[in-house]
Amino acid sequence: MSAEPSHAITDLIPAPRPCAGLRNAAVILVIVGGLLSVAALISDVHRARFGFAYLWAFSFVWAVALGALFFVGLQHLVHAVWSVAVRRIAEMFAGLIWLVAILFVPLLLYCIYNDRFGLYPWLDANKVAHDSLLSGKKAYLNLPFFTVRAVVFFALWIAFAAYFTGGSLKQDAGRGGVEVSLRMRRTAAPFMMLFAVTATFASIDWLMSLEPLWFSTIFGVYVFSGMVVTSLSIISIATVWLRSSGRLGRGIVGDGHLYNLGVLLFGFVCFWAYIAFSQYMLIWYGNIPEESFYLIRRLDGGWLVLSIALALVRFVIPFLALLSRPAKINATRLVWVSVLLLLGQFLDLYWLIMPQIHHDQPVVGWPEFGPPLLMLGALALYISHFLKRYLPLAVGDPLPEMPVFLLPHRFVRLSLEPSYTEAFESLARRFRHVLEN
Amino acid sequence: MSRPTENTVGMVGLFDDPDALIRAAERVRDEGFTRWDCHTPFPVHGLDRAMGLKSSPVPTLALAAGFVGLLTAVALTGGLNVIDYPIRIAGKPIFSWQAFVPIYFELFVLFAALTLMASLFLFCGLGRWHSPLHDSDIMKHVTGHRFAIVLEATDRCYSEQNVRALLEETGCRDVRPLVEFEEEDSGIL
Numbered sequence: 268m269s270a271e272p273s274h275a276i277t278d279l280i281p282a283p284r285p286c287a288g289l290r291n292a293a294v295i296l297v298i299v300g301g302l303l304s305v306a307a308l309i310s311d312v313h314r315a316r317f318g319f320a321y322l323w324a325f326s327f328v329w330a331v332a333l334g335a336l337f338f339v340g341l342q343h344l345v346h347a348v349w350s351v352a353v354r355r356i357a358e359m360f361a362g363l364i365w366l367v368a369i370l371f372v373p374l375l376l377y378c379i380y381n382d383r384f385g386l387y388p389w390l391d392a393n394k395v396a397h398d399s400l401l402s403g404k405k406a407y408l409n410l411p412f413f414t415v416r417a418v419v420f421f422a423l424w425i426a427f428a429a430y431f432t433g434g435s436l437k438q439d440a441g442r443g444g445v446e447v448s449l450r451m452r453r454t455a456a457p458f459m460m461l462f463a464v465t466a467t468f469a470s471i472d473w474l475m476s477l478e479p480l481w482f483s484t485i486f487g488v489y490v491f492s493g494m495v496v497t498s499l500s501i502i503s504i505a506t507v508w509l510r511s512s513g514r515l516g517r518g519i520v521g522d523g524h525l526y527n528l529g530v531l532l533f534g535f536v537c538f539w540a541y542i543a544f545s546q547y548m549l550i551w552y553g554n555i556p557e558e559s560f561y562l563i564r565r566l567d568g569g570w571l572v573l574s575i576a577l578a579l580v581r582f583v584i585p586f587l588a589l590l591s592r593p594a595k596i597n598a599t600r601l602v603w604v605s606v607l608l609l610l611g612q613f614l615d616l617y618w619l620i621m622p623q624i625h626h627d628q629p630v631v632g633w634p635e636f637g638p639p640l641l642m643l644g645a646l647a648l649y650i651s652h653f654l655k656r657y658l659p660l661a662v663g664d665p666l667p668e669m670p671v672f673l674l675p676h677r678f679v680r681l682s683l684e685p686s687y688t689e690a691f692e693s694l695a696r697r698f699r700h701v702l703e704n
Numbered sequence: 705m706s707r708p709t710e711n712t713v714g715m716v717g718l719f720d721d722p723d724a725l726i727r728a729a730e731r732v733r734d735e736g737f738t739r740w741d742c743h744t745p746f747p748v749h750g751l752d753r754a755m756g757l758k759s760s761p762v763p764t765l766a767l768a769a770g771f772v773g774l775l776t777a778v779a780l781t782g783g784l785n786v787i788d789y790p791i792r793i794a795g796k797p798i799f800s801w802q803a804f805v806p807i808y809f810e811l812f813v814l815f816a817a818l819t820l821m822a823s824l825f826l827f828c829g830l831g832r833w834h835s836p837l838h839d840s841d842i843m844k845h846v847t848g849h850r851f852a853i854v855l856e857a858t859d860r861c862y863s864e865q866n867v868r869a870l871l872e873e874t875g876c877r878d879v880r881p882l883v884e885f886e887e888e889d890s891g892i893l
Binding site: 523544547548551552554590591592593 | 803
């Protein structure tokens with residue numbers, strides 16, 4: 268590697284500064300959302316609708332934060348070099364997870380006061396007692412165990428977010444060099460395994476148990492695929508915004524990075540469609556009442572329109588819009604497809620959650636708007652706070668010179684022989700052994 | 705065996721860094737050369753633009769072939785299951801598109817992939833047994849640590865002095881003629 272890694276890059280990027288516009292918008296969103304939420308919460312008619320809307324909005328920010336944490340872990344796991352230039356943006360969203368944990372507390376309260384909210388049917392002791400299937404699931408679906416699981420999930424996610432984001436910020440401050448990067452790469456593998464388990468069980472707990480008699484073994488993967496699409500969308504939007512506002516400096520985040528984000532987004536859009544269709548086709552084929560009632564409700568009456576819209580917004584339109592190579596480099600198109608996909612995530616979560624309260628058709632009114640506005644406001648507030656204090660680029664990572672390498676006329680002058688040797692040296696010993704023989 | 709004759713078929717400029725290669729490629733492009741290529745040990749970003757490469761027809765071809773595959777699959781499943789040999793399975797409608805989606809997908813991918821492979825052979829000129837580059841040690845350099853521009857003598861802008869001067873102007877300190885050894889009785893049959 269070049270001798271002095273971070274000097275050139277810190278000269279290219281401006282110091283963090285407050286973003287007043289975003290903060291003001293965030294404050295307005297929080298106030299409006301908060302007022303609407305309180306109004307729905309105190310009215311007896313709308314309280315149940317509010318509870319579901321809260322879960323809806325909560326799942327959205329949860330997907331943003333956890334998806335971003337997955338992105339960061341993935342980049343470390345595969346030793347990605349290109350993504351160093353955008354990894355801090357993902358780290359920023361991953362750092363949101365503690366706020367998601369705080370937002371989970373009201374959800375627990377709704378569960379405790381279930382007689383007024385009626386969120387999860389398995390919390391209704393009367394119902395459980397009269398339903399042999401539900402009482403059979405009592406060992407798993409009970410409030411104390413539900414709470415313990417949630418605490419464990421959040422403890423793990425917060426620990427990993429603090430580890431990855433904190434480590435990267437520490438590098439910025441000059442504490443920790445290449446060994447911190449290498450340690451994060453090693454930690455990424457156990458993180459991935461824990462992530463897979465916790466994300467699956469969290470989606471079963473919070474979303475699938477809304478219909479406690481229904482089960483789908485692919486459900487965790489379904490929620491995960493939507494989560495990754497969501498985090499990639501929001502990372503793309505933030506990247507384009509930070510680049511055009513000059514906060515990322517000039518010429519560091521280039522078309523190549525947008526292209527790679529676009530490719531990942533395109534890939535996971537297809538992955539979501541694949542998983543969603545797999546779930547649908549197997550249930551359709553089996554045609555067993557205990558599985559199919561979930562889909563029948565969603566393909567009937569007013570919900571059919573939403574199901575078709577979901578397929579269009581989450582797959583058909585983004586697929587066609589991102590298919591060609593120039594489309595993935597086109598920042599404007601990447602942003603509007605990302606915005607569409609974020610709407611798609613709201614739609615998808617609505618499709619998963621709301622049929623439990625609005626059986627016949629989708630209903631949207633002011634009680635549904637409070638929590639999403641409140642939480643988007645909290646998200647924006649967090650972002651503006653983060654950007655005021657930290658750089659949106661991981662300048663302390665010894666690798667950020669590499670993205671500059673990707674631009675014509677702007678690359679790090681390093682001789683290839685030593686870097687090949689270094690790459691070879693950094694291989695795991697057992698692989699090196701194989702190569703040497 | 706008869707003695708091979710030497711034929712100069714082009715000129716090679718070797719560079720030590722990708723920056724110089726890109727600058728040289730831009731010059732060569734602007735001079736109007738058409739029969740030339742660059743060889744590098746790793747993908748050099750921005751080289752396609754510096755060389756003035758146009759976007760390839762391969763993606764469009766693959767997409768078109770994919771849709772042909774999709775139509776084939778629709779015709780295949782529909783024709784067999786609805787017209788030729790209708791069987792009602794599990795009480796489902798005779799034409800159950802849900803069950804056929806995997807086939808639509810597979811044939812889309814199959815047609816697109818085969819077209820990609822065929823067009824790779826076509827557009828990259830694969831299936832050629834030999835290139836004069838293999839006789840020279842250029843390939844050893846460009847798979848190690850150096851970067852090369854190769855200009856073919858068949859280009860209408862080509863003349864030996866011209867090309868040598870052009871490459872040296874762009875800062876190339878290692879210009880070599882590319883030589884093909886041709887055996888006089890090279891007929892295969």
